[in-house]
Amino acid sequence: xxxxxxxxxxxxxxxxxxxxxxxxxxxxxxxxxxxKMMCVCGCNQILIECNHLGCPDSDRMLGELRASIAGGSxxxxxxxxxQEKYGPTVLAAPMLTKFNVIAWIVPPAVLILGIVAxxxxxxxxxxxxAAIPATPPAPHFPAMRERIRRETEL
Amino acid sequence: MPTFGSFALLFALALSGYTLVAGAxxxxxxxxxxxxxxxxERLAETARxxxxxxxxxxxxxxFALVWAAFNNDFSVAYILHHSNRALxxxxxxxxxxxxxxxxxxxxxxxxxxxxxxxxxxxxxxxKLTAYASTIxxxxxxxxxxxLNFAATPFSLVGGTVPPDGFGLNPLLQYPEMVIHPPMLYLxxxxxxxxxxxxxxxxxxxxxxxxxxxxxxRWTMVTWLFLTCGIFLGAHWAYSVLxxxxxxxxxxxxxxxxxxxxxxxxFLHSVMMQExxxxxxxxxxxxxxxxxxxAIFGTLLTRSGLVSSVHAFAQSSIGTWFWTFLVxxxxxxxxxxxxQRDHLKAENKIExxxxxxxSFLFNNLVLLAACFTVLWGTLFPVLSEYIQGNKVTVGAPFxxxxxxxxxLFLLFLTGIGPLLAWRSSSFKSIRKNFVLPSIxxxxxxxxxxxxxxxxxxxxxxxxxxxxxxxxxxxxxAVVVTAISAEFLRGAGVIARHxxxxxxxxxxHLARRNTRRxxxxxxxxxxxVIFIGIAGSAFNQSKEExxxxxxxxxxxxxxxxxxxxxxxxxxxxxxxxxxxxxxxGGKKVTQLAPEKRFYTxxxxxxxxxxxxxxxxxxxxVIYAGKNPDTxxxxxxxxxNPLVAWIWIGVGIVVLGTGVALVPxxxxxxxxxxxxxxxxxxxxxxxxxxxxx
Numbered sequence: 001x002x003x004x005x006x007x008x009x010x011x012x013x014x015x016x017x018x019x020x021x022x023x024x025x026x027x028x029x030x031x032x033x034x035x036k037m038m039c040v041c042g043c044n045q046i047l048i049e050c051n052h053l054g055c056p057d058s059d060r061m062l063g064e065l066r067a068s069i070a071g072g073s074x075x076x077x078x079x080x081x082x083q084e085k086y087g088p089t090v091l092a093a094p095m096l097t098k099f100n101v102i103a104w105i106v107p108p109a110v111l112i113l114g115i116v117a118x119x120x121x122x123x124x125x126x127x128x129x130a131a132i133p134a135t136p137p138a139p140h141f142p143a144m145r146e147r148i149r150r151e152t153e154l
Numbered sequence: 155m156p157t158f159g160s161f162a163l164l165f166a167l168a169l170s171g172y173t174l175v176a177g178a179x180x181x182x183x184x185x186x187x188x189x190x191x192x193x194x195e196r197l198a199e200t201a202r203x204x205x206x207x208x209x210x211x212x213x214x215x216x217f218a219l220v221w222a223a224f225n226n227d228f229s230v231a232y233i234l235h236h237s238n239r240a241l242x243x244x245x246x247x248x249x250x251x252x253x254x255x256x257x258x259x260x261x262x263x264x265x266x267x268x269x270x271x272x273x274x275x276x277x278x279x280x281k282l283t284a285y286a287s288t289i290x291x292x293x294x295x296x297x298x299x300x301l302n303f304a305a306t307p308f309s310l311v312g313g314t315v316p317p318d319g320f321g322l323n324p325l326l327q328y329p330e331m332v333i334h335p336p337m338l339y340l341x342x343x344x345x346x347x348x349x350x351x352x353x354x355x356x357x358x359x360x361x362x363x364x365x366x367x368x369x370x371r372w373t374m375v376t377w378l379f380l381t382c383g384i385f386l387g388a389h390w391a392y393s394v395l396x397x398x399x400x401x402x403x404x405x406x407x408x409x410x411x412x413x414x415x416x417x418x419x420f421l422h423s424v425m426m427q428e429x430x431x432x433x434x435x436x437x438x439x440x441x442x443x444x445x446x447x448a449i450f451g452t453l454l455t456r457s458g459l460v461s462s463v464h465a466f467a468q469s470s471i472g473t474w475f476w477t478f479l480v481x482x483x484x485x486x487x488x489x490x491x492x493q494r495d496h497l498k499a500e501n502k503i504e505x506x507x508x509x510x511x512s513f514l515f516n517n518l519v520l521l522a523a524c525f526t527v528l529w530g531t532l533f534p535v536l537s538e539y540i541q542g543n544k545v546t547v548g549a550p551f552x553x554x555x556x557x558x559x560x561l562f563l564l565f566l567t568g569i570g571p572l573l574a575w576r577s578s579s580f581k582s583i584r585k586n587f588v589l590p591s592i593x594x595x596x597x598x599x600x601x602x603x604x605x606x607x608x609x610x611x612x613x614x615x616x617x618x619x620x621x622x623x624x625x626x627x628x629x630a631v632v633v634t635a636i637s638a639e640f641l642r643g644a645g646v647i648a649r650h651x652x653x654x655x656x657x658x659x660x661h662l663a664r665r666n667t668r669r670x671x672x673x674x675x676x677x678x679x680x681v682i683f684i685g686i687a688g689s690a691f692n693q694s695k696e697e698x699x700x701x702x703x704x705x706x707x708x709x710x711x712x713x714x715x716x717x718x719x720x721x722x723x724x725x726x727x728x729x730x731x732x733x734x735x736x737g738g739k740k741v742t743q744l745a746p747e748k749r750f751y752t753x754x755x756x757x758x759x760x761x762x763x764x765x766x767x768x769x770x771x772x773v774i775y776a777g778k779n780p781d782t783x784x785x786x787x788x789x790x791x792n793p794l795v796a797w798i799w800i801g802v803g804i805v806v807l808g809t810g811v812a813l814v815p816x817x818x819x820x821x822x823x824x825x826x827x828x829x830x831x832x833x834x835x836x837x838x839x840x841x842x843x844x
Contacts, residue, residue, distance in 0.1 A: 038546050044404060046549060049397040092548035094533070099541050103533045107526035107555050114518045122511060125502035 029069055033078060034062065036093070040086050047092075061086075156230050156308040159218030163259075163308070166211035166266070167298040169204045170291045177201035177288030184281070185358070198284045202273045205287050208294060209270035216263040219256060219307050223249045228319050231309045232256055238319035238753035240723035244332045245322050251335045252326050254456060254471070255307035260336065261452070262297040264343040269294065272347060278368055285354025286347070293346050296478045304471050321753025324725070328394050334386035338410055341380025342448040345413060347372045348420075349445035352438050356489050359496045363431070366424050371813060373424075373441075377417050378809045384410050385802045396759035396774045398694060398790040400798070403552045408531045409451030415524040416444040419517045426513050429575070431500030435490070436517070438497060442486045447524070449479055454531070507583065512570035519566060523559045530555070553617065561624050564683055567676050568632035571639060590634040597630035598623070606690075618690030625687035629680045636673045636680075643670075664817040671812025678804030681797050688769075688794025696788040698779050699730065708791040710771055711735040715743070717785045725749040725758075730775055730785045734764055746775035746787070769793040 034048025041057040043050055047065075050058035061082075068078045082090050094100035180198035183190065219232070223246040228234040236249040236256065251257040269290045276283040301307065325331075348369040355365035387410065392400035401407060420440040426432045457472025490497075530547040538544045572586040601623055602608070608623035644658035653661060663670035697705050699714040706712075717730040729747040733740055744762035751758065764771040772790040779786055 036550055038548060045397060045402070049399070088543050089534075089546045092546055093551035093554075094537070094545045094547065099537065100545060103529070103537075103545075103547060103551065104555065107522065107529055107559075110525055111519070111522035111559060114522060115515070118514055118518055119506060122506050122514070126506070128502070 026069055029075065030065065033065055033069070033075060036079065037061070037065075037082055037090050038092050040090055155218050155222050155225075155227060156310060159215045159222070159308040160302075160306070162211045162215035162218060163298060163301050163306075166208045166215065166262070167295065167302055169208035169211060170294040170298055173201045173205040173208060173291035174288055174295060176204065177284060177291060181281075181284060181288060181358075198280075201291075202276060202284070202287060205269055205273045205291055208291070209266040212259075212263050212266040212294075212298075215301075215307075216250065216259055219259060220247055220250055222308075223247070226319070228317075229310055229315045230307075231311050232307045234311055234316060234319045236319070236322055238321040238724075240753065241319075241322055241327075242724070244329070245327050248326060248332045248335075249322055251339070252322055255301070255305040255309075257335070257339070258297060258300055258305050258471075259307050260339055261343055262294065262301055264336075264339050265290065265294050265297065265346060268344060268347050272350075279364065281358065282351065282354055282360060282365060282368065285358055286350040289350035289353050290346060293350070296474075300471060300474055304474055319753060321724075321751055324749065324751045324754060324756045324758030325394055327724075327751070327758070328390060330386050330390040330393065334383060334390050337379050337386055338383030341376055341378075341383045341410075342413065342451065344372065344376030344379055345417060345441070345445045345448050347376065348441050352441045353486065353489060356438060356493050356496065359493055363428050366428055366437075370424070373417070373421060374809055374813055377414070377421060378806065380410065380414050380417065381802070381805060381809075384414060385799070389799065392772075392795070393761055393763065394759065396761050398692065398772055398774075398788075398792065399689070400795070403530070403549050405531045406451075406455050408527045409454045412524050412527055413444045413447040413451060415520050415527070416440055416447055419520040419524075420444060422513050422520075423517050426510055430510065432502070432510065433514075434497040434499060435494065438490065440517075446479060446482060446486075447528075449475065449482065453479065507573060509570065509573045509575045512566060512573050516563070516566045516570060519559060519563045523556060523563065526556045526559060527552075553621075557617075557621055560683075561621065561628060564625065564628045564632060564680070567679060568628060568635050571673065571676075572635055586635075586638075589638055590631040593634035594627045594631040598627045601626045622687035622690040625683050629684050629687075632680045633677065636677050639673060640670070661817075663811055664814070667814045667816050668812050671808045671810070671814075674808030674811055675805050676808075678801045678806075678808055681801030681804055683801075685794045685796070685798030685801055688797070689792065691793045693791040694789065696776065696786065698782065698784050699732075699787045700782070700784040705787065705789060707771070707789050708769070709736050710741075710791070712744075712771075712773070712787070712789060714785070714787070723752070725751045727760075728775065728778065728785070729760075730787060732762070732773060732787070734771060744771075744773050746773045748775045748777060765796050767794075767796050770795045 031048065035046055037047040039045050039047050039050035039055065039058045039061065041050070041055050043055065047058060047061055064082075065078065068081065073081070079091060079095065083095075088094075094103045096104065176197050180194040180201060182188075183194035183197070219230075221227075222230045222233045223237045224243070226233070226237070226239050228237075232253055232255050233249065236252045237246055241249070249256065251260045269287065272283060272290065273287055276287070351365050351369040351372070354360075384407075387407065388400040391402065391407075395402075420437060423433050423437050423440060427434055427437050453472060453475035457475060530551055533547045534544045568590060569587075572583070572590070574582060606619050606623050606626075608620040611617050611620035640659055640662065641655070643662040644655055647653065647658040647661050648655055651658065651661070663674075693707060695705060695707050699705055699712070701714055701716065704711055704713050711734075713733045713735065715731040715733050717728070719726065719728045721727065727747050727749045729745050732744045732746070734742045734744060742764050744764060746762040747760035749758045749760060750756075759774055762773045764773075770790070770792045772792055774788040774790075776786040776788045778784065
């Protein structure tokens with residue numbers, strides 16, 4: 001007897017959660033997808049943010065987006081369909097396909113390469129400096145050191 | 155007046171040409187020791203004076219265009235297309251930079267002002283200034299050639315002159331547009347000065363680092379102008395474009411960000427050259443790149459290379475800019491190759507964990523950010539060239555790629571000042587990092603307790619919560635690190651002088667304005683990051699709002715009191731009067747508008763914004779429902795936006811502090827003695843001391 005209400009509660013909670021999740025995900029998906037596309041009227045604005053008076057395209061496109069989501073298409077299919085209809089510039093960022101993947105890879109690759117190269121370079125300088133026997137400080141060194149101390153400490 | 159303007163431009167070109175040629179000949183004679191009838195010193199002096207004359211002539215041309223705007227001289231094609239009789243006075247002045255030709259004239263005029271100041275202050279270093287003046291004249295010639303032959307602002311209208319002009323673009327009829335473009339241009343153009351000094355110093359194999367001292371202030375002022383220009387632009391976009399945001403990663407916005415990033419890197423890395431004689435080649439190339447990117451940014455907005463809502467009309471002047479870029483790059487490369495032995499570093503970095511390394515990494519990250527922005531801006535062009543079709547690289551790309559780089563930079567901002575020059579010991583790292591780390595952990599816990607869910611990045615496509623979590627945590631680390639630095643130094647002064655902590659902090663900052671001004675700038679940057687992090691929690695709602703109908707968003711209730719329309723000579727307007735309530739109490743009344751400008755026949759949004767430290771209630775009049783005739787109101791609740799503008803104010807303050815000369819050691823000592831003799835800080839304040 002005790003188990004049934006518990007099970008009932010579980011089923012109810014799961015059901016409510018699934019239904020709510022579905023409702024939320026539709027709105028979230030609409031918002032997400034609306035932010036992943038551009039208005040095609042030439043205003044260069046994100047589709048869901050396009051706000052200019054009398055825009056000939058954004059309302060229609062948003063309607064199509066709502067219809068596509070309601071029709072049960074998944075995100076990729078919707079984006080592909082929009083791309084086929086309006087051309088690749090409708091996507092606010094390049095998809096991860098063939099050549100376009102370069103757009104995403106190159107900046108982080110440049111940063112990582114730069115960090116690695118810098119680390120290697122500094123290490124090499126350090127090793128080279130360690131290999132050279134210590135020389136007496138240059139005449140201007142104490143003055144410089146004093147200046148650094150003044151500027152970095154009190 | 156158009157004839158006068160045209161003549162002034164031609165005369166300015168002739169004078170700049172003389173400055174370049176006479177300056178170059180004089181410097182050549184000085185370098186080789188050859189003599190002619192006129193001594194090189196006298197020749198250089200005539201070149202300097204011609205440069206000053208060029209400023210007068212360019213100013214006259216700019217005045218002529220503004221005069222034409224104020225006098226509704228629609229025989230000038232530029233005025234016909236960018237002004238009208240009903241246009242308010244300040245916007246008639248703004249017409250100077252509202253179009254292609256006028257904005258190029260503004261470029262030339264500002265450059266001539268910088269050149270004028272530089273030539274007046276030539277005694278700082280006569281020879282180096284002569285080099286810089288000659289190089290600036292070369293740049294000025296390019297812009298004057300454009301203005302005289304490719305984009306003439308004084309072209310006359312053919313046939314009958316229309317009785318009224320076509321008006322100014324409505325988006326530009328906003329108070330900030332009177333100040334944002336000049337600020338931005340002061341930034342762009344200003345980088346020509348440190349560029350000219352750097353190139354001049356390299357050409358003449360300038361001994362030592364004095365050229366950096368000379369240009370430091372120029373660079374900082376320029377950087378400040380560019381910073382203000384960028385954020386005024388962001389504020390303008392936020393207030394006028396009406397999409398609820400302030401930065402859209404538009405190519406033109408990106409164009410202003412790129413020189414700012416390299417300029418920021420330069421401001422940091424020159425410290426390495428000053429203190430340790432390192433990174434000389436790097437610094438020279440940083441300032442070269444910054445100037446080239448400023449020119450490239452100008453090219454982007456004018457050539458039609460990339461599409462942007464902010465761009466000027468597509469024109470043929472792109473070819474001129476490309477040619478100029480190639481010439482400048484060639485001169486830089488040639489000079490560098492010829493003189494590269496002069497740029498040999500005196501020291502090398504000795505440890506990965508040192509202040510020098512942190513500067514190096516800071517530079518690297520700034521350049522990576524710059525590269526990312528450049529890459530994203532140009533990728534559509536690359537894609538079209540290789541794939542045959544254009545793609546859009548918009549906000550989603552930058553949010554995923556550039557934002558993490560920005561956060562990494564914020565991290566470096568926090569740890570850099572905690573590291574010692576040359577090498578940091580483990581003990582000092584542990585000592586300096588404990589407090590900021592604790593602050594970071596505590597903030598992370600508080601942020602999660604407040605409902606931010608960073609782990610959502612693994613379950614949804616939304617990265618906002620994760621980024622804002624990282625931003626808040628890092629902000630706490632950086633603020634604690636900066637505060638600890640200030641308090642540590644101020645504590646020492648307070649102990650020695652008996653001043654209170656605040657007075658000691660002021661005293662501390664005055665003793666090393668550059669360092670502590672820099673910390674204030676960093677603090678401002680952190681505040682800006684906090685403001686930006688708030689965007690992850692934006693909310694919006696759009697509803698038709700009839701008379702006495704309400705809309706709820708966040709803690710606010712918005713009641714429509716009335717909606718109406720009005721008109722004046724310049725525009726027709728539709729607006730709604732909305733009462734805003736919080737907790738049942740009326741807090742303000744907002745009046746969002748939609749204007750339709752008569753002359754240009756273009757609409758414009760006038761956003762109504764109720765800004766608090768917690769959030770902005772940002773309301774747009776989105777139009778009328780044609781069926782019901784009722785207004786459609788779009789409302790955004792944007793958290794923490796005000797902190798962005800506050801952060802910019804702090805950056806301005808910090809830069810101002812850094813620009814003030816240090817209180818000299820002697821003065822400090824005398825003041826300290828005076829303070830030591832007095833029993834309290836009040837007595838010092840009464841005497842006008844620190």
